[in-house]
Amino acid sequence: MAGKRVIAICQSGGEFETDKDGFLSYKGGDAHAMEIDDKMKYKDFKTEVAEMFNSNLNTMTVKYFLPSNKKTLITISNDKDLKRMIKFHGDAETAEIFVMTEVVVPEASHMPGSRSSRTTLSEAGVPVDAPPNVMEEDVADDSNQAGLLLDANFDIVGDTNHGDVDIDIPAEIAAPINAVGSYNEKHAKATEMWQNNITGVGQRFNSVHEFREALRKYAIAHQFAFKYKKNDSHRVTVKCKEEGCPWRIHASRLSTTQLICIKKMNPTHTCEGATLKNGYQATRSWVASIIKEKLKAFPNYKPKDIVQDIKQDYGIQLNYFQAWRGKEIAKEQIQGSYKEAYRQLPYFCEKIMETNPGSLATFTTKENSSFHRLFIAFHASLYGFEHGCRPLLFLDSLLLRSKYQGTFLAATAADGNDDVFPVAFAVVDSESDDNWRWFLLQLKTALSRCRDMTAGVDREAIAINTLSASRSMTIVADREKGLRESIAEVFKDDEIYHAYCLRYLSEQLIRDLKGQFSHEVKRLMVEDLFATAYATRPEGFQRCIESIKSISVEAYNWIMQSEPEHWANAFFPGARYNHMTSNFGELFYSWVSDANELPITQMVDAIRGKIMELIYTRRTESNQWITRLTPSMEEKFEKESLKVRPHQVLTASGSTYEVRGESIELVDIANCNCTCKGWQLSGLPCCHALTVIGCLGRDPYDYCARYFTTNSYRLTYSESLNPIPSIERPGRKDSSQGAVTVTPPPTRRPPGRPTTKKNASQESMKRQLQCSRCKGTGHNKSTCKEFALEF
Incomplete structure (x- = not known):
């Protein structure tokens, strides 16, 4: 074969x-x-x-x-x-x-004359764990101290009499250095283009910064270190760092211009390359210029990889923070300035509402003009929620990892196919009671404006959604962070139900328990809490709560005092369609995580692009559907239909029917209610209701919640989200809010990596068991009691 x-x-x-x-x-x-x-x-x-x-x-x-x-x-x-x-x-x-x-780098052991020692930052007495406090300008660019090259982040070589830092040639790549400093084939090739960056007297540069960058690359190519004797905005004098070496260069500004011209230069080096102790001019701005193009192609380019690449390509040993700082500068050069993005906010909000009429984009600042909060709700999202989605909102937050940190607040909904639908979001300086209240006020304003715009205009949509202007709504959210009070206050004139997020509730339970409980016991209590919440009848609720009481009386008392009418199916008066947690919009939060390191305007525009793509894709897909319900709901409806068994149907009174089978249930056809609560919780007729509907010879699809129909789904994605042509801020006189100045918030990202440790309750929820036989939680099939009873 x-x-x-x-x-x-x-x-x-x-x-x-x-x-x-x-x-x-x-x-x-x-x-x-x-x-x-x-x-x-x-x-x-x-x-x-x-x-x-x-x-x-x-x-x-x-x-x-x-x-x-x-x-x-x-x-x-x-x-x-x-x-x-x-x-x-x-x-x-x-x-x-x-x-x-690829160019093969010779092994250190095969390189004649290699040295086995080098001076690193840590050996020079510099704290390598210094916080990466990224500055807007390179310190060297503005330093005017003769005889000292000062960089707040220890990037630049200076005079050893002033506590300077040398970055030496690593032993593994050191080799005999000839007159032009070409110490091995790979590094010579990498720096060959910089050999003639400095040509001599009369050479001109557009700025001091351009001259300094050229000088650094020239020094790297020729393998020597230098120090500044004069260094300011109009003149630069530099000499070789090796004592006694005559190499020297002086450049200054040409009068009446910004051009910098080399006035004097001695190009001769007498220092011996073989015993070179000097390092390189490895500033963060130089690192940024080297990695910039690669960072464009690979946005996840890590500092540790930058360290390795710089060492391999140029023979320069950086530490992690030098690479990190260089990457931060390169990111700003690629993405734009974070500070400039905040200055653009007034104009950016104007453009959003101009290109997407009916949208709400607004911001506030503090007394010192620093950024406070930003709210965005696109008309396409507001219209889709009002006319196609069930009246159910999820509120949650996400910490941002951007340069100026902050918190992302979001309101998402569930479309007819049970997929996440973004409604509105905000970026605030911190998660606080006041910021949540402000977010809810803006959200209410945006929804009211959307209703006013469509009233009397889109008659077809209004006819389908007869409750669009006055329907009751359920908000699934945490009860902490001021949300309980804020929701009640902001929506006091509306029929709004606040359903507590079960995830947050279980986390708070574990935090508040004072007893010493094992991980296994905590996991069981969380499982029992979820079972308690899902129980549809008071007797089922009581059985589950007694199970918790048998483990811990303290936990039982805590749960009974946590207002079960806000989270237990047996008592909750609103409709949340079996959605028990507020982190429903995981897809939406993943978009934010991917874009949250961008400047604020670019982050918002990246999210807008994702929403625009989502709307177009789902609208296109739904045009191919031929079923009356969306695919996921059609599947649930068919599964429930299979549960229909021969039942005895008796007329109780009016539109209420008694269904006798394994249990006795009362079905109210007119009000879409069944005493099993399956119909109310899911929005789809339960098996008891389907039995009655079948006996009456009616179409069961007429009794499904309209939010699950293909027509409603198409309404959800019927409005388009338009791109924002340009976010470049015009001159102040051209902007109606030109007088408003927005500066970055005072918060800055702390050094080190953010923690990813989960708390105990999340771990316990993640690790809970589920039986593959009876589908129950807390055990597996080998210990399943129901299976044992069959024998």
Whole structure:
């Protein structure tokens, strides 16, 4: 039997580009094809590929993508790798191969004259865990102290008499240095373009900053360190840091211009490269300039990878914080200034409401003009919620990891297919009672404006949603953070029900318990709490609460005092369609997490783009549906229909019918009620109701909540969200709010990585068991009591 054969499309000389989803695509270069099979040896394969592109076998690497992964390149380096590549492509007839050339760095042990010691930042007495307090300008750019190069983040080399820091050539890449400082092939190639950055007297630069950058790269290319003797906005004097070396350069501003010209230069070095102790001008701005292009292609470029790449390419040993600071500067250069984004907020809000009429975009500042909070609700979202979604809102928050931190507040809804639908969101300086109250006030205003705009205009939509202007609504949210009082106060004139988020409630229960309980006991109490909440009748509620009491009387008392009428199905007066927690909008929060390190205006615009794409995609998909209900609801409806059994149906009174079977239930057809509460909780007729509807010969679809119909779903996504043409702020005279100035909030991101540790209750909820036989929680099939009773 013949082995697996694949046509390898070999490509070389092009570049990888990253799209917005992080997928890589190869552009340009040459391509050749060859046939390979699982019998081919890696050596023969690599030789043939090298001949195709006239490549050096020693510097050539071969990579490929897995068929379902366009984000990670896989390297082929031996026979097994080659066979795996052929196997992974399964039934595919072709496989894309990418040929790359890399310069091999000689091992330290093979490098004559390498040194075994170097001076690092920690050895120089500099605290390497200094907080990464990123400044807007490089300190060196404004320093005018002669004889001292000062950088607040210890990035720049200076005079050792003033506590300077040297970054030496690492031992593993050190080698004899010739007259121009070319110490090995790879590093010489990486810095070759910088050899002539400084040409001599008469050379001009557009600014002092441009001159300094050119000088740093020149010093790196020629392998010497320097120190500033004069360094201000109009003149720069620099000398070699090695004592006695005559190399020197002086540049100053040409009168009546901003140009900087080299006036004097001694290009001669007498310092010995072989005993060089000087480091490089590895400032954060230099690091940013080096990594900027790669950061564009790979936004998740990590500081530890930056450290490794800079060391390999230039022989410079950075510490983590130097790389981190360099990345922060590069991000601002790519994305724009965080400070400028706050200044653009007034104009940005104007453009949102101009391009999306009916939207609400507003912000507030504090007395010192610093940013306080921003609220955004697009008309397409408001209209979709009012006319297509069930009257159910979820409120939750997310901490932002941006430069100026803050908190993201969101209101999301559930569409007819039980998918998340974004309604409104806000960015605030902190999560507080006052900020939540402000958010709710803006949300109420936005919804009222939407109703006023559509009243009397969209008659078809209003006819479908007869309760759009006065329907009762349920808000699922935490009871802490002032939400209990804020919801009651803001919506005091409306029929609003506040359902406590069961996730937050269980977390608070575990926090408040004073007894010493094991993890297993806490898990059981959380499971019993959820069972208590899901119980549809008071007797079921009582059974579950007694189970908690048997574990802990303290927990029982806490739960009984936690207002069960706000979270238990048996007593809750509103309709929340079995949605018990407020973190329903996980998809929405994932978008925010992906964009929250962007400047504030760009973050909002990225979220807007995601919502716009979501609306278009779901609208297009729903146009292909042929069922009366949405797919997920159609499936639930069919499952409930299978539960219908022969029951005895008796007329009780009027529209109420008594259904006798395994239990006796009363079904009120006119008011869509059943004493089992299945109809009220789900919005779909329960098996008892379906029995009555069948006896009456009526269409059961007429008794499903209208929010689950395909028509309502299409209404949800009927309005389009328009792009914002430009967020560049015009001159102050062109803006109606031009007098408003917004500055960043005083909060700054602390050093170190944010904690990811979950509290005990979340862990217990995550690890709860579910039986695969009876579908109950708290046990598995081997300990299932119901299964044991069958025998």
